[in-house]
Amino acid sequence: MRKSVANYLKAIFEASYLQGGTSNKQIAELLQVAAGSVTEMVTYMESEGLVQRQKYGQIKLSSAGEQAAWKLIYRYRLFEVWLSKTLDLPLLKIPNQAWTLAAVNDELLINRLNIVLAQPTHSPFGGCIQIDERATDELQVLAQINEQQVLTIHSYLEQPDMIQYFQYADLHLGQKLQVIDKNPELQVIALQAADGQKYLLNWRLARYIYVFNH
Known part of the structure; x- marks a missing residue:
């Protein structure tokens, strides 16, 4: 498999995980490439039966x-x-x-x-x-969790800024948190642990954190 195709398969998989699809912009952000390059590669992958284009420009992986x-x-x-x-x-x-x-x-x-x-x-x-179809059915994206809901961190996308955030904030897998505020204008989500420790996440990171909602 061409290395570039493998990179795009991984990026589309990660960008659309639990969300049903993704966009050119989101793929470009993950791969740090120009949007035009994404369009070209997605067109090629569509011709190879690897992706499908949906309404409103959404892109998803085909079964293959x-x-x-x-x-x-x-x-x-x-x-x-x-x-x-x-x-x-x-x-x-x-x-x-x-x-x-x-x-x-x-x-x-x-x-x-x-x-x-x-x-x-x-x-x-x-x-x-x-x-793991069972886990996929039960998981949600943190960005989609409502205020006051309690959640447990299951996994996160292994991007450098995400790894660094988890390390600096001392967040960890299996940690239970409550969403105490969502601010669409500032694009941030505030979380709180049982001991009162508070965490502030931007929405971009919250799109790639996967949780169990209690």
Whole structure:
């Protein structure tokens, strides 16, 4: 598979996760490329049967595209576990290294790695390593949670700014929080832990944090 196509499969998967679709702008933001480049690649991927265009310019993976994306994500997150668990690499360095290693498509090697790692179910960032339809049905995007609702952090997108925010704010997977304010004008969401600790998130980050809503 062309490396650029793999990058776009991953980006579309991440941008549309739990949201049914994504946009040229959102893909461009994740990949840090021009919107015109996204349009060109999406057109190519559509011709290859990997994506579908929906109403209002929304883009989503086709069944074939989703299957191809999950194969990449499986290898990617498996290598994330290996880099974290075996090499104890700092979280901030793991995603780029894991994505480079995910280009290795040797079935025997991947199966052996899965066994050596005791068949992990989640990456260090909480992402499911294999398709988990039950978890997908129960999860929600933090940005969509209403005020006063209580939630538990399940996973988050392993972008550098997100990893740094979690580390600086001392947020962690499994943490229970309450949404105490949503301000559309300022584009921020205020959260509070049971001990009174408060956190302020911008909406862009909140789009890529996945939670269980209680």
